[in-house]
Amino acid sequence: MAAFGNAQLKLLEKLCNACAVSGDEGEVRQIVLEEIQGLADEVRVDALGNVLATKAGRGRNRPRVMLSAHMDEVGFMLVADDGDGLFRFEIVGGMDIRQLPGKAVLVGPDHTPGVIGARPIHLTTAEDRKRVIPLDALRIDIGPAGKAKLGQRATFATRFQRNGPVVIAKALDNRFGVATLIELLRNAPENIDLLAAFTVQEEIGLRGAKVAAHALDPDLGIAIDSTPANDLPAHDGEENTTYNTRLGCGPAIYIADGSTLSDPRLVRHLELSGEALGIPFQIRQPGGGGTDAGSIHKARAGVPSLSVSVPHRYAHTAALIARLDDWKNTLLLLQGGLSRLTRAVLAGER
Numbered sequence: 460m461a462a463f464g465n466a467q468l469k470l471l472e473k474l475c476n477a478c479a480v481s482g483d484e485g486e487v488r489q490i491v492l493e494e495i496q497g498l499a500d501e502v503r504v505d506a507l508g509n510v511l512a513t514k515a516g517r518g519r520n521r522p523r524v525m526l527s528a529h530m531d532e533v534g535f536m537l538v539a540d541d542g543d544g545l546f547r548f549e550i551v552g553g554m555d556i557r558q559l560p561g562k563a564v565l566v567g568p569d570h571t572p573g574v575i576g577a578r579p580i581h582l583t584t585a586e587d588r589k590r591v592i593p594l595d596a597l598r599i600d601i602g603p604a605g606k607a608k609l610g611q612r613a614t615f616a617t618r619f620q621r622n623g624p625v626v627i628a629k630a631l632d633n634r635f636g637v638a639t640l641i642e643l644l645r646n647a648p649e650n651i652d653l654l655a656a657f658t659v660q661e662e663i664g665l666r667g668a669k670v671a672a673h674a675l676d677p678d679l680g681i682a683i684d685s686t687p688a689n690d691l692p693a694h695d696g697e698e699n700t701t702y703n704t705r706l707g708c709g710p711a712i713y714i715a716d717g718s719t720l721s722d723p724r725l726v727r728h729l730e731l732s733g734e735a736l737g738i739p740f741q742i743r744q745p746g747g748g749g750t751d752a753g754s755i756h757k758a759r760a761g762v763p764s765l766s767v768s769v770p771h772r773y774a775h776t777a778a779l780i781a782r783l784d785d786w787k788n789t790l791l792l793l794q795g796g797l798s799r800l801t802r803a804v805l806a807g808e809r
């Protein structure tokens with residue numbers, strides 16, 4: 460069984476502080492390649508930048524299990540230079556532009572510090588402050604000495620912090636998944652062939668997973684991700700029925716999301732594993748959003764797929780918050796579920 464402690468926390472911190480906006484995942488890829496050195500039978504980086512690492516198990520009739528975790532995060536791309544260190548930018552991935560003004564950012568491979576400028580309260584009217592500033596009126600300001608090139612990415616500058624049972628960071632979606640998959644490779648169950656895919660470009664349409672699933676040709680796929688919780692009590696006293704998932708209730712098993720209907724045999728297998736091992740889990744509420752499973756299940760002639768996520772609050776913003784226990788239980792549930800997995804699970808009734 461995987462150990463869980465300071466080493467895992469350090470790994471998560473390193474991954475969260477790295478910058479890897481979709482299409483520019485090099486920093487996280489480098490960490491992954493270093494961490495998984497010697498853990499797999501074969502490691503390769505494919506044409507799009509996915510890291511594909513395979514580790515064969517032992518014994519007969521082993522299922523080929525693709526485990527996918529996306530390396531990319533939402534962020535910004537510089538698209539026009541207005542001079543004086545001011546850059547126009549586009550959003551990469553899904554983000555609410557109301558949340559952008561006033562946020563510190565890091566630009567390009569040198570992590571040049573900058574800010575998404577916001578006019579101060581002194582210079583705005585009450586009417587101004589009611590309006591959402593459109594994206595084309597926002598600028599990333601790195602100052603006249605700052606060096607940046609068009610096409611470079613920027614991320615939120617939030618540094619990873621821990622406070623007791625919680626961590627606060629940018630990009631927990633999906634550095635939780637990346638760290639989990641590294642740990643699963645470190646403790647690979649011998650009853651399966653583990654096909655690990657650290658994927659690119661998930662946040663802009665599950666693109667890396669599509670080619671990764673084609674190349675790996677698995678019997679089944681599991682996307683490991685991090686999903687919004689929205690579990691705060693409703694402020695007007697009404698019951699919160701839009702929580703999606705809740706912090707502290709364990710890994711979120713998907714039955715359906717905007718891109719996939721989970722394979723019910725895999726859902727049942729994980730539920731039974733969690734119950735047998737005494738690991739808490741929750742069912743993520745159906746709705747929008749998608750994971751790499753959205754691409755994996757449509758690969759080749761079809762791949763039974765499922766997603767499992769660590770819940771967090773404040774998805775796709777500058778700072779997310781999550782519980783370490785939920786991460787630990789996600790790792791334990793996946794490890795327990797995988798070590799009990801046989802081809803018979805997929806031979807069962809749907």
Ligand SMILES: [Zn+2]
Binds near residue numbers: 529632633661684
């Ligand atoms: Zn994600």
